[in-house]
Amino acid sequence: MTDTILDVRGLSVDIATAGGVLHAVRDISLKVERGKTLCVVGESGCGKSMTSLAIMDLLPKGARRSAAALSFAGEDLSRAPGKRFNALRGNRMAMIFQEPMTALNPAYTIGDQLAEPYRLHRGASAAQARDRAVYLLDKVGIASPAERLGQYPHQLSGGLRQRVMIAMALMCEPELLIADEPTTALDVTIQAQILRLLADLQKEFGVAIMLITHDLGVVARIADRVAVMYAGQVVEEGPAAALFSDPRHPYTRGLLDCIPVPGRTARGGRLGAIPGVVPSLVGEVHGCSFRDRCPHARPVCAEDPPAREVDGHRWRCILEKAA
Amino acid sequence: MNALLTADALTRSFEVGQGMFRRRRTLHAVNGVSLDIRKGEVLAIVGESGCGKSTLARMLLGLLPPSAGAITLEGRNIRDLGHKTVARRVQPVFQDPYSSLNPRRTIASIVALPLEVHGVGTAEERRRKVLDILDRVGLPQRFADRYPRELSGGQRQRVAIARALVMNPEIVICDEPTSALDVSVQSQILNLLMDLQKELGLTYVFISHNLAVVEHIATRVAVMYLGRVVELADTDSLFRNPRHPYTQALLASVLTPEPGLGLPDTHLGVAFPDPLNPPPGCSFHPRCPRRFEPCDKVTPALLRDAGGENAVACHLYPPSPANASLPKTKN
Numbered sequence: 154m155t156d157t158i159l160d161v162r163g164l165s166v167d168i169a170t171a172g173g174v175l176h177a178v179r180d181i182s183l184k185v186e187r188g189k190t191l192c193v194v195g196e197s198g199c200g201k202s203m204t205s206l207a208i209m210d211l212l213p214k215g216a217r218r219s220a221a222a223l224s225f226a227g228e229d230l231s232r233a234p235g236k237r238f239n240a241l242r243g244n245r246m247a248m249i250f251q252e253p254m255t256a257l258n259p260a261y262t263i264g265d266q267l268a269e270p271y272r273l274h275r276g277a278s279a280a281q282a283r284d285r286a287v288y289l290l291d292k293v294g295i296a297s298p299a300e301r302l303g304q305y306p307h308q309l310s311g312g313l314r315q316r317v318m319i320a321m322a323l324m325c326e327p328e329l330l331i332a333d334e335p336t337t338a339l340d341v342t343i344q345a346q347i348l349r350l351l352a353d354l355q356k357e358f359g360v361a362i363m364l365i366t367h368d369l370g371v372v373a374r375i376a377d378r379v380a381v382m383y384a385g386q387v388v389e390e391g392p393a394a395a396l397f398s399d400p401r402h403p404y405t406r407g408l409l410d411c412i413p414v415p416g417r418t419a420r421g422g423r424l425g426a427i428p429g430v431v432p433s434l435v436g437e438v439h440g441c442s443f444r445d446r447c448p449h450a451r452p453v454c455a456e457d458p459p460a461r462e463v464d465g466h467r468w469r470c471i472l473e474k475a476a
Numbered sequence: 477m478n479a480l481l482t483a484d485a486l487t488r489s490f491e492v493g494q495g496m497f498r499r500r501r502t503l504h505a506v507n508g509v510s511l512d513i514r515k516g517e518v519l520a521i522v523g524e525s526g527c528g529k530s531t532l533a534r535m536l537l538g539l540l541p542p543s544a545g546a547i548t549l550e551g552r553n554i555r556d557l558g559h560k561t562v563a564r565r566v567q568p569v570f571q572d573p574y575s576s577l578n579p580r581r582t583i584a585s586i587v588a589l590p591l592e593v594h595g596v597g598t599a600e601e602r603r604r605k606v607l608d609i610l611d612r613v614g615l616p617q618r619f620a621d622r623y624p625r626e627l628s629g630g631q632r633q634r635v636a637i638a639r640a641l642v643m644n645p646e647i648v649i650c651d652e653p654t655s656a657l658d659v660s661v662q663s664q665i666l667n668l669l670m671d672l673q674k675e676l677g678l679t680y681v682f683i684s685h686n687l688a689v690v691e692h693i694a695t696r697v698a699v700m701y702l703g704r705v706v707e708l709a710d711t712d713s714l715f716r717n718p719r720h721p722y723t724q725a726l727l728a729s730v731l732t733p734e735p736g737l738g739l740p741d742t743h744l745g746v747a748f749p750d751p752l753n754p755p756p757g758c759s760f761h762p763r764c765p766r767r768f769e770p771c772d773k774v775t776p777a778l779l780r781d782a783g784g785e786n787a788v789a790c791h792l793y794p795p796s797p798a799n800a801s802l803p804k805t806k807n
């Protein structure tokens with residue numbers, strides 16, 4: 154029996170810019186099941202962070218969300234007031250931000266910032282919050298955790314800051330964890346350790362994880378399902394194994410060719426690239442947005458490509474399969 | 477081979493610990509690192525988060541004074557050269573494209589700033605040079621008059637690279653230049669960095685935790701652990717025949733894009749490295765699966781191979797008879 158914790162339908166995010174309205178996220182639908190991991194990958198700027206910020210009701214000024222449904226644990230939040238999100242955020246749903254320095258307050262110690270959500274949402278005492286903070290800092294691999302509580306964010310290395318943020322997100326044992334590039338600044342042995350920690354929490358508490366990453370190695374090893382975004386849309390989504398062994402969308406195929414794979418790519422040689430740039434999403438946008446860069450593009454791609462689906466693997470392209 | 481930039485026994489410590497009753501403690505972020513950066517090479521620095529890579533990078537850039545040791549640029553101490561001279565020849569591309577760009581300046585004025593500081597050209601010449609370099613790093617000109625907050629991470633990192641290159645430096649110190657980027661942008665930036673290196677004869681120090689990328693781009697690799705270099709080798713030897721147990725664990729932890737394999741077990745202990753409490757002896761010993769008798773007492777020195785350029789700091793590789801710097805004791 155599947156148990157959907159997050160069900161997003163028809164989510165769009167529009168941002169008012171000097172040049173007009175930027176359609177950062179365009180009518181996407183995503184589902185995350187309890188105890189499962191959905192990985193979101195895609196070109197820089199394709200709207201991954203905006204999607205997660207929209208779900209958390211943390212969009213920046215000037216950005217507007219619209220959604221047919223945004224349901225969290227069965228409750229539709231698409232029209233819920235900010236107050237409702239404040240009660241859930243950092244509590245039943247938590248986020249690990251891509252930009253640690255903007256999420257951490259430079260004026261407060263790590264200890265104060267870790268304790269705050271736990272005291273606020275759980276009514277914990279200062280001592281209880283401190284104990285839990287020490288426990289979690291230790292879990293995410295920070296040595297001398299008690300000493301670190303007294304430090305300020307600027308005194309930590311990039312990787313340590315990221316681990317502090319992970320600990321902070323876990324303080325209240327969330328049911329849904331949205332992690333935006335949580336392990337990018339970490340070296341690989343710690344990354345493996347943190348990913349195992351998340352996998353353990355998932356097994357133990359059934360936490361659902363939506364993980365945004367550009368590391369296809371991470372995706373391959375932890376995802377149950379993968380969503381590939383391009384220019385504000387989900388262009389392909391499906392079970393991880395199918396997506397790697399049988400990518401259907403030309404963009405997904407291109408992505409898989411870009412990574413250096415030891416033994417397969419020649420050292421110092423040119424890596425596969427997807428030439429061209431992402432189209433501007435300001436103003437009216439029509440047709441397949443990948444067509445300027447797609448090696449298979451045809452005139453018909455100027456119209457919206459059909460949505461296809463085989464065994465729960467969906468993609469949007471005129472082609473059944475990119476050769 | 478001639479060294480362009482040399483680090484000689486570089487050490488940097490910080491005093492940490494706040495509050496009236498907590499005693500202040502010394503954190504050795506970088507601990508006696510000696511490295512030659514040779515003209516035209518790509519020297520990668522890899523290692524655990526917090527092992528001192530960024531601190532080393534900031535010292536090499538002259539942005540942070542060492543507590544001990546010296547940095548020389550073609551034989552002259554950079555302390556005596558002055559910041560402007562060093563900045564003309566050594567430029568950074570930082571780890572965090574978010575905080576390294578001034579949010580109140582447009583992209584064009586961010587990239588033009590080094591030119592202004594060094595008084596290069598007229599306003600119009602600077603503008604042309606900026607548009608030219610933006611084009612080179614693959615940023616459409618429509619971005620020139622936008623602000624950093626309007627750009628995605630990958631776009632911002634291109635701005636940082638453009639800013640680093642606008643002064644035609646000789647050495648570019650890249651601190652995790654692609655770690656915030658998705659893969660198609662990463663491959664473009666790596667191709668770009670490799671092209672620029674050939675075209676402009678650049679030398680790179682390339683800090684990264686992505687070993688597949690390091691294997692692809694680097695000519696030599698320095699592996700750091702808790703503030704020290706524990707292995708130094710040409711790329712081929714390091715990946716074919718890693719010798720330090722930590723290097724071996726690093727290579728074993730690489731997540732290749734093969735679904736179904738799950739997460740690897742690194743066989744490392746959970747004693748995460750702590751620069752506030754560095755273990756005695758070999759600082760890797762609490763996690764090392766191969767530790768033996770001398771490891772928790774004697775700190776292994778970084779020893780160069782007999783007649784070779786590669787070096788390792790581990791008791792499993794005792795000094796060889798031919799090693800000039802450390803003659804073997806007769807028994």
Ligand SMILES: Nc1ncnc2c1ncn2[C@@H]1O[C@H](COP(=O)(O)OP(=O)(O)OP(=O)(O)O)[C@@H](O)[C@H]1O
Nearest residue numbers: 177197198199200201202203213626627628629630
């Ligand atoms: N405050 C803002 N004002 C205007 N445009 C913005 C703003 N923030 C983001 N954008 C634009 O919205 C689009 C989506 O941005 P988003 O941050 O979601 O991308 P992303 O997929 O997370 O990229 P990355 O992988 O680089 O983090 C981008 O084109 C970006 O330039």
Ligand SMILES: Nc1ncnc2c1ncn2[C@@H]1O[C@H](COP(=O)(O)OP(=O)(O)OP(=O)(O)O)[C@@H](O)[C@H]1O
Nearest residue numbers: 308309310311312490505525526527528529530531
């Ligand atoms: N200004 C500072 N004050 C106190 N400690 C510091 C300061 N800057 C760095 N440190 C400490 O020095 C050590 C090395 O930090 P550094 O940023 O060089 O690590 P790194 O290898 O770049 O890590 P990462 O891969 O996470 O970026 C860390 O323990 C860090 O907390």
Ligand code: SF4
Nearest residue numbers: 441444447454470471
């Ligand atoms: S719809 Fe056309 S342009 Fe778009 S990905 Fe498919 S073939 Fe390429």
Ligand code: SF4
Nearest residue numbers: 758761764771790791
């Ligand atoms: S010196 Fe000993 S503890 Fe250190 S890496 Fe070598 S074998 Fe392991």
Ligand SMILES: [Mg+2]
Nearest residue numbers: 201202251629
């Ligand atoms: Mg993002």
Ligand SMILES: [Mg+2]
Nearest residue numbers: 311529530571
């Ligand atoms: Mg760093």
